Amino acid sequence: MASFDSYKASASRWITFIDSEFYPDYLDEAKVVYGSVLEQFATLVGEVHSSADLLTRISQEPNPSRTQLLRVFRKYVSPDTSVEMLKRKNKIPEIIAEFGTRFRSLETVKQNLLSRPDPDEAMMAVLYEYKSRGQKGYELTEAFFLWFNKTFGDDYKIQGPPRAGRDVMLNEVLPNFESRIPADFLISRPDKTPLVLGFARYDSDRGGAQEDDRTGGNRDKVTEIRKYASEKKVPLKVLFLNDGPGLTLGSMWNDYAALETYGQGDVMVCTLKMLDSRLTREWLES
Template sequence: MISFGDYKSRASQYITFIDSEFYPDYLDEAKTIYSSVIEQFTELADLASSSADLLRSITSKPNPSRTQLLRVFRKYVSPDTSVEMLKVKKKISNIIADYGHRFRTLEEVKANLASRPKPDEALMAILMEYKSRGQKGYELTEAFFLWFESSFGSEYLIQGPVRAGRDVMLNEVLKDWDAKTPADILISRNHETPLVIGFARYDSDRGGSQEDDRTGGNRDKVTDILRYAETYKLPLKVFFLNDGPGLTLGSMWNDYASLENYGKGRVMICTLKMLDERFTRDWLES
């Protein structure tokens, strides 16, 4: 079988481009979605007694408004704190204690809000980037699930979040797997024997230390899964569905080729356009 590394000279022909919206085409949609969010944030700021009080007020709101308001809070008040961090209600008091001294004062926040045009197209464009974050990854996994069901659906069981949804937790599907390891894909035979554990990623851009961290983490996953397969005498393999122009940046392609070689036939890296050539029944059953 042709290895992933062998495709490098033709890499651009095997990359899938998932379309992004052009600026400023999406501003009308951004206004529809975010005008009311910014207005609500301004109203809450007017009622608050401090920036910490504003955060508490936002936290009391139901979702999806709360998450959107937290994104505006991060931009105006606390770029140190991630939205994921702020989402956990029970940690808000600790966040205020640990980071509150770096919050921009409420007076400054209100003055900045008042100085901005209405509607604030710049902020809405930034918030629109959050909306599309992760969507390309969802489209990638959905395309794979559709391809797999068409190619092998009657023979094998495939599990995992087709788009957004809960990951496959290896400690829940593999006997005596201790770590809470999330995966995107699990393919089994006869609803019993696990054959493939898969991880999916779409890279619009990639490089530097993030690239090094990712490939190192992937090698650890491969090592742990193949060791488990050897211990329990399972025909278990590891599959990385990776796509996007980021694969052609830096050393990424070579790093994935090296990872596939490290797996000695038990690891496969594919883009969507390689599936028909590489992701075969022979490999599934090897």
């Protein structure tokens, strides 16, 4: 079977492009979705006495508006804090204590709001970018599930969320597996013998330290899973379903090729277009 590395010379032919919307085509939808969010944010700014009070007040709002308001708060008040951090309501006092001195003052926030056009299309466009984050990854996994069930559905079982949903936790599906490693899917025989743990990722772009962190973390997963398979005498392998133009940037392709080599036959790196030729019954049962 050809290795992932052997596809590098014609890499662009093996990449799946999942369409993105063009700017400014999505602005009309962005106005509908986020116009009320910006209005609510401005109203809250007028009701509180400090930027810290503003964060506390936003944290009391119900979702989904709270998350959207937190995104606006981060842009106007505290770019140091991630939205994921701010989502944790019980951590708000701690966040204010640790980061509050770096919050932009409420008076400056008010002035900046007044200086912006109404509607603020630039901010709406920024917020709209959040809306599509993760969607390409969902489309990638859904396409894989459809392909797998069509190709192997009669003989093997695939477990995991085709789109959004709870990850497959290895410590929950593999007896005596100690680490809490999340996977995107698990392929097994009808008798529940685990065969393949899958990790899916769509990269529109990627580079620098993110490359190093990703591939280093994947190598650790491979090491731990192969050790478990050896100790428990199970034919467990690892599939990295990676796709998108980001694979062709920097050292990504070489890094994943090296990861496949490191797996010594127990690891496969594949794009959607490679599935028919690479993800075979022979490899599943090897």
